[in-house]
Amino acid sequence: MAPGSFAEYTVVPANMALPVPSVKPKYLTLLVSGSTAYISLAKLAELSQGQRVLVTAAAGGTGQFAVQLSKRAKCHVIGTCSSEEKSSFLKTIGCDRPINYKTEDVKAVLQREYPEGVDVVYESVGGALFDLAVDALATKGRLIVIGFISGYQSPTGLSPIKAGALPAKLLRKSASVRGFFLNHYFSQCQAAMDDLLKLCEGGELACGVDLGERSPGGLFTGLESVFRAVDYMYTGKNTGKIVVELPHSVSSKL
Incomplete structure (x- = not known):
């Protein structure tokens, strides 16, 4: 939730980080x-x-x-x-x-x-x-x-x-x-995330993820695939959120 993207690792202030149950694209x-x-x-x-x-x-x-x-x-x-x-x-x-x-x-x-x-x-x-x-x-x-x-x-x-x-x-x-x-609403993000996670974990909210399976070059894997992922986004062909899988169990979102 802090500025900066398209990196394998980044440093953010602790108060800008939001905890999630596990490292999953959804x-x-x-x-x-x-x-x-x-x-x-x-x-x-x-x-x-x-x-x-x-x-x-x-x-x-x-x-x-x-x-x-x-x-x-x-x-x-x-x-x-x-x-x-x-x-x-x-x-x-x-x-x-x-x-x-x-x-x-x-x-x-x-x-x-x-x-x-x-x-x-x-x-x-x-x-x-x-x-x-x-x-x-x-x-x-x-x-x-x-x-x-x-x-x-x-x-x-x-x-x-x-x-x-x-x-x-x-x-x-x-x-x-x-x-x-x-x-402008960052102070409300944690409460929103808490509710969204409950809905997600309870099967009441679908979290559509597009990993690039249907893109011309295949799955978006590694930092070098970010360019393809951005182009794919602009074509409007994605269904759900585009996610790029990065090494070491780190993921980036578009």
Whole structure:
């Protein structure tokens, strides 16, 4: 939970370390991704039974937890993804309506099946999907921004959106856009981890891990495979959290 990555060993302050039961890839999924979904939904989403929640990149490292935690709150969950394999994965973790944007038009599906809009959007893609998500918000809807991967590789690091119309759109619906950055909530991470670990150990929370089995070069093993893992992440082909296995029982996460 401290700055620095892509190393076989690192030194962090003791108060920045979080204990886990054992060295297993699934626990790495909880440290950032699980905690981000847990805390952001608890603090910003105002979830209640029966509400409609849209999760973008729902089969990814963080999206998988947003889906499951929203279902635990007895919400109806819609998730966007990019393949039938991911759609099937989403169904196994409780997603009520997976939308494969490669075969279905997300905007058309939302307008047809959710004409009153969605109450919460858990957004990590940015760009055109952010604009679509704003349009899909219901009255008093909340859009939580936890990332914008579509802009990570741009020279400016920004994901273009049509911000000019945003104030009017939000005002008409009494809606809101809320950003979440885990570092600002670090004091709550240990409590979140405690709950997530209990759910994980009790079989109530799936922790999807992608070790690169389906990547062109095979498993992500060793520090030299980090480059392949990053490229694989940007292709959007991973299901769950990408984990690179390092020597000496040390693992790194993306």
